[in-house]
Each structure stands twice: as structure tokens, then as C-alpha cells.
Amino acid sequence: MTSSADAAVEVIGLTKDFGATRALDQATFDVARGEIFGLLGPNGAGKTTTMRILLTLLMPTAGTARVAGYDVTTDPVAVRERVGWVPQGHAVDPLLTVMENMTFMAGLYHLAPAAARRRADQLAQLAGLAGCANDVAKDLSGGTRRKLELAMSLMSVPAVLFLDEPTTGLDIAARRDLWAYVRQISGDGTTIMLTTHYLEEADALCDRVAIIDRGRIQATGAPGELKITYQASTLDDVFLAATGQELVA
Numbered sequence: 001m002t003s004s005a006d007a008a009v010e011v012i013g014l015t016k017d018f019g020a021t022r023a024l025d026q027a028t029f030d031v032a033r034g035e036i037f038g039l040l041g042p043n044g045a046g047k048t049t050t051m052r053i054l055l056t057l058l059m060p061t062a063g064t065a066r067v068a069g070y071d072v073t074t075d076p077v078a079v080r081e082r083v084g085w086v087p088q089g090h091a092v093d094p095l096l097t098v099m100e101n102m103t104f105m106a107g108l109y110h111l112a113p114a115a116a117r118r119r120a121d122q123l124a125q126l127a128g129l130a131g132c133a134n135d136v137a138k139d140l141s142g143g144t145r146r147k148l149e150l151a152m153s154l155m156s157v158p159a160v161l162f163l164d165e166p167t168t169g170l171d172i173a174a175r176r177d178l179w180a181y182v183r184q185i186s187g188d189g190t191t192i193m194l195t196t197h198y199l200e201e202a203d204a205l206c207d208r209v210a211i212i213d214r215g216r217i218q219a220t221g222a223p224g225e226l227k228i229t230y231q232a233s234t235l236d237d238v239f240l241a242a243t244g245q246e247l248v249a
């Protein structure tokens with residue numbers, strides 16, 4: 001399926017120790033260009049750690065990782081020019097309006113004011129934020145705020161976009177709106193790697209997923225393939241089997 005020639009992300013034997021804690025243990029997987037890829041696992045499994053290494057925010061202890069063809073350790077600047085990130089938690093300035101947040105982010109990417117305004121207008125349309133462009137961010141609902149965070153991360157048109165729990169806390173309608181938005185971004189050619197604890201979301205949205213537990217990759221594949229392999233009817237059951245957890249009735 002995936003060969004390194006068309007991989008957007010390649011992770012080989014990636015290991016990260018925090019003192020005595022091994023957060024990531026010989027993780028190996030790849031993400032094809034244009035894919036929506038889900039990294040799934042229990043709390044503390046190593047998902048955010050993996051993303052932070054791929055974003056060049058953390059140095060690995062061992063192993064290699066390439067993003068958009070560039071090594072995260074030896075070529076971090078080239079990687080940073082090609083990635084976008086929506087972190088776990090909030091990344092907007094609550095006192096600025098929707099449009100001000102977007103143009104502020106454009107400034108960080110050194111866009112000239114006119115280009116920044118054009119891009120911000122375009123993204124506001126794409127994300128369904130045009131109607132609230134002048135609202136102050138602290139007054140937005142959680143779903144609208146998450147859309148704004150996503151729009152801000154797209155200011156630079158990243159080759160690879162990392163979304164850490166983009167829909168946590170959103171109601172089902174807001175989540176589905178966000179899925180549609182993520183699919184649209186993917187359709188425009190951006191590779192997307194996301195984490196989620198909602199496995200039906202991963203099933204609906206992801207071309208392939210990796211299940212990680214205590215820093216180790218336990219399974220990788222398309223949700224449909226994994227269900228066949230694990231003889232499971234849902235991704236929840238695949239997850240429980242792959243992470244050695246029992247379903248409590």
C-alpha cells in the first residue's frame with residue numbers, strides 16, 4: 001500500500017524516554033500522502049508525544065522520523081515549513097476576534113497584510129466562520145472555536161496537518177461539521193494525522209489508523225481491514241483486543 005516514495009510521514013523505531021518513563025517504544029508506521037490517518041490509544045499511550053516529535057517540538061531518544069520527506073532531527077526547519085498543528089487544548093487568543101486571530105497567525109507566517117486578509121477570508125468561508133468573523137473568540141461555542149483553531153493552522157497551507165483530539169468535547173453535529181471540514185482539507189491535498197478517543201469518528205473519517213498502547217504500535221490498517229483481522233464488528237472491539245483490555249459489561 002504505502003511505499004516510502006509516497007509517504008508523507010515515515011516513522012521507524014521511534015523511541016522517547018522522559019527520565020525513567022518510556023513514552024514511545026520502537027514505534028514504526030507510515031502515512032501516505034493525502035491520507036487521513038488516525039493515531040488511537042488510551043490516555044498516556046504516546047500519541048501527543050509522537051506528534052510533538054513529528055512537529056520537531058521534541059527530540060526522539062532513538063529512531064528516525066521523516067515528514068514530507070525531511071528528517072525531523074537533521075532538517076527541522078524544512079519540516080516546520082510544511083506542517084500545521086492544532087494542539088490538544090486551546091490555541092486561540094480569547095480577547096481577539098475570529099478575524100484578528102487569523103490575521104495574527106498569518107503574521108507569524110510572514111504573510112503581507114493584504115495576502116493575510118485574503119487568506120483569512122478564504123479560510124473563514126471554508127470553515128463556515130464568515131458569519132462570526134467579528135465575534136470575540138471567548139464568546140464562541142466550543143465547536144466554532146475548534147473550527148477557528150483549524151482555520152488558523154491552515155494559514156500556511158501545510159503539506160501535513162496534525163490534529164490532536166480536534167473534536168473532544170464537541171456535540172455530534174459540531175463533530176460532523178468538523179469531519180466535513182477535515183475531508184475538504186484532505187480533498188485539497190493536505191495529509192492529515194489526527195488523534196481521537198471517539199472510535200466511531202476514526203472509523204468514519206480515517207483511511208487508516210494505528211493503535212498505540214504504552215508507546216508500542218499494536219496494529220495498523222484500514223478500519224475495515226482491522227475489523228476483519230480481529231473478527232470484530234466495531235473499531236471499539238478492535239481497540240480493546242489490540243490493547244489487551246476487557247470489555248466491562
Ligand SMILES: Nc1ncnc2c1ncn2[C@@H]1O[C@H](COP(=O)(O)OP(=O)(O)OP(=O)(O)O)[C@@H](O)[C@H]1O
Binds near residue numbers: 021022044046047049
Ligand atoms: N514532558 C513530559 N515529561 C515527562 N513525561 C511526559 C512528558 N510528556 C509526556 N509524558 C509521559 O509520556 C507518556 C505519553 O504521554 P502522551 O501525552 O504522549 O500520551 P497521549 O497518548 O497523548 O495521552 P492522552 O490520550 O491522555 O492525550 C505518559 O506517561 C506521559 O505522562
Ligand SMILES: [Mg+2]
Binds near residue numbers: 047049088
Ligand atoms: Mg495526548
